[in-house]
Amino acid sequence: MNEKTAEFMILALVGTDHHPFDRMVELVDALQQAGEPGRNGRKCLIQFGTSSPPRYAQGMDYLPKSDVQRQIDLADLVICHGGPSTIVEILRSGKRPLVIARDPRKGEHVDGHQQRFARHMANQGHIDLADSAYDVEQLLSHAASTTISASNANVSLPSPDASALLLGALVDGLIAEGKSYRIWHSRRNESRA
Known part of the structure; x- marks a missing residue:
């Protein structure tokens, strides 16, 4: 209460x-x-x-x-x-x-x-x-x-800055993966020609 x-x-x-x-x-x-x-x-x-x-x-x-x-x-x-x-x-x-x-x-x-x-x-x-x-x-x-159900003090969340850095790293990784895939796909198509 x-x-x-x-x-x-x-x-x-x-x-x-x-x-x-x-x-x-x-x-x-x-x-x-x-x-x-x-x-x-x-x-x-x-x-x-x-x-x-x-x-x-x-x-x-x-x-x-x-x-x-x-x-x-x-x-x-x-x-x-x-x-x-x-x-x-x-x-x-x-x-x-x-x-x-x-x-x-x-x-x-x-x-x-x-x-x-x-x-x-x-x-x-x-x-x-x-x-x-x-x-x-x-x-x-x-x-x-009870006050227990309204309390969630045990939840540990990263800071917004840490979350933004993690998201940036994930996006960078996906972009790098996309470039690698395009290079691999392009070379594969060249070798078939």
């Missing part, structure tokens, strides 16, 4: 993609309407982007980056879309996100990269993945009764 407010603080982030993510907003809003998980109550802020605004929870379409980080720090539980950047930002804060990945079959995104990334992170044990209202209710109930 957040000591500053004595309320259980939930932050829900749909991100900034232009596709509405009404499914997530409605699910979290329904949880807020349903009641309080403990004696001290529940407060919920939903960043809803282009989705319909919540009816029961507090809502903001977009938050400045500094406010997002401040809200993550204040939250007892962070529910978010499956965007890699958002998930990593939450992990860096020491929180364990509850992730609801956008589904392109429902018009929530252009492809399934959020679903693939979220499954990968769940398989690594870094996030809780929810696919239904029941999943979210169970994970919320667990998070409200």
Whole structure:
């Protein structure tokens, strides 16, 4: 529980993609309407982007980056879309996100990269993945009764600089491999002629 407010603080982030993510907003809003998980109550802020605004929870379409980080720090539980950047930002804060990945079959995104990334992170044990209202209710109930599920202090992530250097090295390697392949392929075709 957040000591500053004595309320259980939930932050829900749909991100900034232009596709509405009404499914997530409605699910979290329904949880807020349903009641309080403990004696001290529940407060919920939903960043809803282009989705319909919540009816029961507090809502903001977009938050400045500094406010997002401040809200993550204040939250007892962070529910978010499956965007890699958002998930990593939450992990860096020491929180364990509850992730609801956008589904392109429902018009929530252009492809399934959020679903693939979220499954990968769940398989690594870094996030809780929810696919239904029941999943979210169970994970919320667990998070409200313990601070362990909301904490992810054991996750070790490389710095953004280290990640950029690693990505650069991988790209350089792929480019070099491509040049080697083109040279080999060109010589092979010459020898057949």
